[in-house]
Amino acid sequence: MDFSGDGQLFLSTTINGIDAKGRVSVPAGFRAVVKNDPEEKIYVWPSFEGGYLEGGGQALLDRYLALLEEMDPYDDARAAFEQTIFGDTRGLAFDGTGRVTLPKDLIELAGLDGKAAFVGLGSRFEIWNPDRLAERKASARSFARDNKKSLKLPPRPGGGA
Amino acid sequence: MDFSGDGQLFLSTTINGIDAKGRVSVPAGFRAVVKNDPEEKIYVWPSFEGGYLEGGGQALLDRYLALLEEMDPYDDARAAFEQTIFGDTRGLAFDGTGRVTLPKDLIELAGLDGKAAFVGLGSRFEIWNPDRLAERKASARSFARDNKKSLKLPPRPGGGA
DNA sequence: TGGGATAACATGGGATTTCATGGGAAACAA
DNA sequence: TTGTTTCCCATGAAATCCCATGTTATCCCA
Numbered sequence: 001m002d003f004s005g006d007g008q009l010f011l012s013t014t015i016n017g018i019d020a021k022g023r024v025s026v027p028a029g030f031r032a033v034v035k036n037d038p039e040e041k042i043y044v045w046p047s048f049e050g051g052y053l054e055g056g057g058q059a060l061l062d063r064y065l066a067l068l069e070e071m072d073p074y075d076d077a078r079a080a081f082e083q084t085i086f087g088d089t090r091g092l093a094f095d096g097t098g099r100v101t102l103p104k105d106l107i108e109l110a111g112l113d114g115k116a117a118f119v120g121l122g123s124r125f126e127i128w129n130p131d132r133l134a135e136r137k138a139s140a141r142s143f144a145r146d147n148k149k150s151l152k153l154p155p156r157p158g159g160g161a
Numbered sequence: 162m163d164f165s166g167d168g169q170l171f172l173s174t175t176i177n178g179i180d181a182k183g184r185v186s187v188p189a190g191f192r193a194v195v196k197n198d199p200e201e202k203i204y205v206w207p208s209f210e211g212g213y214l215e216g217g218g219q220a221l222l223d224r225y226l227a228l229l230e231e232m233d234p235y236d237d238a239r240a241a242f243e244q245t246i247f248g249d250t251r252g253l254a255f256d257g258t259g260r261v262t263l264p265k266d267l268i269e270l271a272g273l274d275g276k277a278a279f280v281g282l283g284s285r286f287e288i289w290n291p292d293r294l295a296e297r298k299a300s301a302r303s304f305a306r307d308n309k310k311s312l313k314l315p316p317r318p319g320g321g322a
Numbered sequence: 323t324g325g326g327a328t329a330a331c332a333t334g335g336g337a338t339t340t341c342a343t344g345g346g347a348a349a350c351a352a
Numbered sequence: 353t354t355g356t357t358t359c360c361c362a363t364g365a366a367a368t369c370c371c372a373t374g375t376t377a378t379c380c381c382a
Contacts, residue, residue: 009222011204011250017343021357025342029252048235096360097342120250121243122226137244143237144245145209151228151242178333182367186332257369258332328379339368349358 008033010056010120015130017115022107023099024116030125031098033057042100044127045089046109051132053110056124061089063123102127169194171217171281176291178276183268184260185277191286192259194218203261205288206250207270212293214271217285222250224284263288 014027026042034040034057044055064085071078092100102112110116110129117128128136144151175188187203195201195218205216225246232239253261263273271277272290280287280294289297 009226011247011252013248028341119244119248121247122229137248140241140244143241147238148209150238180334189331
């Protein structure tokens with residue numbers, strides 16, 4: 001698949017506050033990614049593992065949709081994915097200053113308590129309780145360090161280094 | 162002869178100052194490499210080992226993204242790399258005079274104190290505290306000296322020495 | 323091949339804009 | 353009405369833009 005067209009990726013980790021109304025500022029860089037979507041929204045759903053949220057823009061939903069269309073209509077996995085991804089997905093619109101209101105059930109599901117960490121992962125992002133994220137990050141980092149040799153870059157299109 | 166501006170590769174080492182706002186001039190040759198990217202930015206993240214930063218242009222990011230997209234969606238390794246690479250990567254745009262602002266946490270992570278050494282490595286580059294870089298260079302050199310017997314050039318096609 | 327003119331580069335500081343966040347009014351639902 | 357959600361404005365902090373300046377590299381012409 002080719003992503004060089006949009007060139008806009010969810011990147012970096014930002015921690016923002018959640019106020020009493022459940023409002024949280026979406027990092028400006030993330031907003032820029034969905035800036036030109038037909039509906040200027042982000043879409044958020046509970047992760048499979050639980051404990052945090054996943055999200056993305058319209059482009060990501062379209063890709064998931066295309067993926068499911070290719071699966072057998074009576075595949076159990078398809079039904080499960082449909083149920084989990086689309087059934088629990090919320091489209092969240094921005095207010096005038098770039099915030100969204102996270103539904104209470106999602107806040108509880110992710111254990112968010114006044115703070116939310118937005119983690120950019122390229123074509124999608126995750127929303128974590130910052131403390132939980134720190135734990136996972138530590139283990140992810142040591143894993144990546146130990147296995148970095150398995151992450152071998154493919155040759156550049158033009159050849160060379 | 163100067164290759165640093167050929168618009169293809171990050172080359173040579175340049176030391177520039179970091180001012181009180183965290184701003185640092187990106188070497189002109191490095192800027193030329195990303196000149197025609199859709200987003201004229203450099204992308205910087207902490208190295209796996211820590212102690213210095215890695216960076217590149219949109220092209221490098223796309224290569225990492227393509228690599229990760231090929232992995233199993235719920236492979237632990239994929240999650241770890243995604244988290245470590247994209248979760249900590251910052252896209253840095255140039256100001257009118259070719260500078261970027263390094264985030265404070267990256268400055269601390271790399272131990273940068275008023276100076277930053279940009280080390281060109283072809284398709285990517287590294288950012289070091291100049292003193293640390295000198296140390297690493299020294300140890301790399303002695304390592305190479307101790308192991309020089311393993312560096313045996315293959316014979317030239319035409320024979321000769 | 324000088325040597326001055328010109329352009330490119332790195333750097334400094336102040337002004338301006340963007341961003342995240344808080345509070346309250348207005349619209350809506352139960 | 354009462355609680356909830358959406359919209360609008362205010363504010364402080366931080367990031368970004370803009371202009372000025374010294375310095376180095378490059379060009380051009382005699």
